[in-house]
Amino acid sequence: MTARSASRAADRTATRRNGWELFPHRADTGVRGFGPDKNTAFEQVATALTAVITDPQWVMPHLAVEITCEAPDLELLLVEWLNALVYEMATRRMLFSRFAVRIEGRHLHGRAWGEPVDVARHEPAAEVKGATLTALEVSRMADGPWIAQCVVDV
């Protein structure tokens, strides 16, 4: 293993404990978050959602938006959470880069921090139309971390 591939493997292991990534889907894009608990995994997958549109590091967390949602199970709660963010982004013309989530049973209490879209600075690539039920999964992996993922329609 070269130094570079060892570094990538270490990054990937770290991501799988606490982080986010995009995964390929032929027409659209998959978003995935990892964390030591489901709250963190939901926060991370929200960052992945922003990454579909722009680099999350370019988005300043200046303004906070409160979000609550509910669903009959955890997987549909993930879809609700992401769709609530899509709605807030669309109607407030904002992007978000920092998230806090608290899941209690069927309910999610969330907060998203971000700023209004600045086309010149953010160069947003594509808007997300909605979160789908494709490749939808919220579960705890064998080695401990939680994973939350689905395909989003772009």
Next chain:
Amino acid sequence: MDKTNLSQVSAVEWRVEPSGAMRVPAIIYADEGLIDQMDDKVFEQVTNVARLPGIVKASYAMPDAHWGYGFPIGGVAAFDPDHGGVVSAGGVGFDISCGVRSVLTGLTRAEIEALKRPLADALFAKIPAGVGSTGRIRLESSDMDAMLVGGARWAVEQGYGEAADLERVEEGGAMAGARPDQVSPRAKRRQRDEMGTLGSGNHYLEVQEIAELYDRDAAAAFGLRAGEVVVSIHCGSRGLGHQIGTEFLRDMAIAAPDLGIALPDRELACAPIHSAIGERYLGAMRAGINCALANRQIIGHLAREVFAALFPKARLELLFDVSHNTCKVEEHEIGGRRRRVYIHRKGATRAFGPGHPDLPESLRPFGQPVLIGGSMGTASYVLAGTAASEARAFSSACHGAGRAMSRHRALKHWRGRQIVDQLADRGIIVKSHSSRGVAEEAPGAYKDVGAVVDVSDRAGLARKVAKLSPLVCIKG
């Protein structure tokens, strides 16, 4: 795609016989090259659709089919309401009534070339495109409901376009059966500032040269003359349609067990046509269709304003406006008799053949124009519905090239600036707010649209009429 489970019917048709819970066969229209490029998810999804209640005749995949959510993109399926047939939010998609509108300009390429840069700049300035863009119309409650019932007709009444446009729009510009009361306040809120916007992703406005004619009689009837220029617009129902799709996908997934529907996967969420939620969805979805028709009507009008300023003598006439994400009630010959069925076309274009009563008289002898979009650097095509297309796939054809590569992979292959420069070398001006968006939509990320169209022609889904080459592309 692994061909082990397919039987080859012809050079352009593959079949999966019903097995297990499949109620009907699955039929894929593709040649060897396209079937090899299709991912195995298309097989999984087209056969899953064949398991849904009330499906009639077969589950179809068009030559541009690729992995969707629930239904494959490029999927066509008909359901009989009197035999437990279902309606599926995923079978229509989030971008309800996304489609293509092509407008004839009567201008030659030489005339456009003389003013191509100012034209590109003016279109880019006039037509809102990309993430966060807003239109100049703000629709409040009563106007919103009027738009959701009136579609392109409403837009013409508001001064966007001409009454003569309407006979060249599907449904005469207004989809019957729309129920604004079934569209949620959130969907309406999402649409409030988005009328007359292109959106993003693979949506665009292109100025295109008519580069080649294949069927001179149909081309003449459609007003297509080699060397002249058309404007094509690809977009849909914007935030309203996305929100309707979002809400009903969730509601149908939750309701399915109580409605007695066993889904092979939740992403196939659907409801009986004869159910409260099924009827609510149909009413909302039809309102979404009208939103898309109004949106393209407004954008077409904005394009006319730009052309009027630069080419005062030009008269822009609508060739046709056709959607490729819909569910519509249609009558088709099935098993020797006419039956009214609910046709889902998810990434598939309606293609009525010659003589169809829904076509305007001027087009009826030649079949419906079928508008196939390209991807910045590649050609687009005008096809026409054939007499055979009803028997092939309920009068349906492909809708575009279909992606060969994910956005993810495209970003690793290309940079936006590189694509813009390469296309500029070929005389194509691309205008976009996002360099990354251009890279994700690189022409090389798509299948060969020419191969897709050739198979559609050879399979009898629709016949080729004209090829259009891009001169200017305003990216959404």
